[in-house]
Amino acid sequence: MLLRLPTSLSEARRCLAEGAVPVGGATLVWAQWQRDGFPEQAMSLRRLPEATVVDGETLGAAVLLHQIDDRVPEVLRRAAASIGTGAVRRTATVGGNIVGSTLRCLLPPALVLDARATVMDGDGTYEAELAEVVAKRPLMLGIRWRRPLVSAYRKAPGDVGGPPPLVVATAVHAEQDGGRRLFTAVRDGDDVVSGSVPATADPGRVLDALEGTALGRLPGETRDVVRREVTDILGRADG
Ligand SMILES: Cc1cc2nc3c(=O)[nH]c(=O)nc-3n(C[C@H](O)[C@H](O)[C@H](O)COP(=O)(O)OP(=O)(O)OC[C@H]3O[C@@H](n4cnc5c(N)ncnc54)[C@H](O)[C@@H]3O)c2cc1C
Numbered sequence: 001m002l003l004r005l006p007t008s009l010s011e012a013r014r015c016l017a018e019g020a021v022p023v024g025g026a027t028l029v030w031a032q033w034q035r036d037g038f039p040e041q042a043m044s045l046r047r048l049p050e051a052t053v054v055d056g057e058t059l060g061a062a063v064l065l066h067q068i069d070d071r072v073p074e075v076l077r078r079a080a081a082s083i084g085t086g087a088v089r090r091t092a093t094v095g096g097n098i099v100g101s102t103l104r105c106l107l108p109p110a111l112v113l114d115a116r117a118t119v120m121d122g123d124g125t126y127e128a129e130l131a132e133v134v135a136k137r138p139l140m141l142g143i144r145w146r147r148p149l150v151s152a153y154r155k156a157p158g159d160v161g162g163p164p165p166l167v168v169a170t171a172v173h174a175e176q177d178g179g180r181r182l183f184t185a186v187r188d189g190d191d192v193v194s195g196s197v198p199a200t201a202d203p204g205r206v207l208d209a210l211e212g213t214a215l216g217r218l219p220g221e222t223r224d225v226v227r228r229e230v231t232d233i234l235g236r237a238d239g
Pocket of ligand 1: 088093094
């Protein structure tokens with residue numbers, strides 16, 4: 001297998017056109033390649049500047065999970081810190097998690113940050129919804145989001161190899177009209193559902209409005225956890 005390490009977008013596009021398969025830290029694909037055979041060419045984005053950036057509004061796809069620190073919002077930082085073991089976090093990447101893993105602990109945080117992905121195909125780079133990235137698995141260069149006022153992440157305890165633990169991510173954003181908006185995303189089993197509603201002064205009305213989104217169809221116990229998280233984040237946004 002030839003490992004290609006493009007240093008520019010045009011070079012990455014050439015690698016893609018020549019059939020190179022994206023690879024992050026290979027924490028998931030290595031075993032699969034050993035079993036099914038290695039691809040002729042793979043492409044790591046770790047030398048591509050656009051894919052290694054970390055700041056308050058951007059996270060590159062080649063960034064390692066353990067490099068996600070207080071430059072990014074709390075919801076993303078806490079999610080990254082909760083993934084796997086220290087060894088996994090020192091090797092696995094943002095791209096491998098959002099595009100390539102089944103658990104995708106970074107996906108609910110990205111949804112509540114109202115993030116969009118920068119992806120590449122044969123025609124060049126473009127912005128895509130996260131849902132499209134999950135469904136079509138294009139080459140992802142990174143994600144960009146709106147900086148929130150506050151954000152939070154809660155992951156229930158779980159066993160390795162057991163069912164995916166419940167994840168609740170929340171964020172409150174300032175709106176252009178002076179109002180605020182609450183974003184909530186939940187991983188319940190294998191599904192991720194999300195919704196956003198105006199974050200008005202009365203938490204009871206915000207919770208009622210949330211019931212009218214896809215989150216209202218979650219099981220009762222899960223909705224109780226969501227309600228607690230939402231009440232908490234609204235209190236922090238006011239404080
Ligand atoms: C012990 C263990 C515990 C774990 N626990 C968790 C957990 O709690 N929560 C969680 O979310 N995950 C968990 N994971 C999964 C972990 O996050 C993944 O191993 C990791 O996200 C894969 O990252 P990687 O960079 O190694 O991807 P790779 O193995 O390199 O690639 C995986 C797939 O993603 C594709 N890919 C990689 N980068 C890109 C890109 N930039 N664009 C498009 N496609 C790309 C590859 O082509 C491949 O199909 C765990 C893994 C292990 C081994």
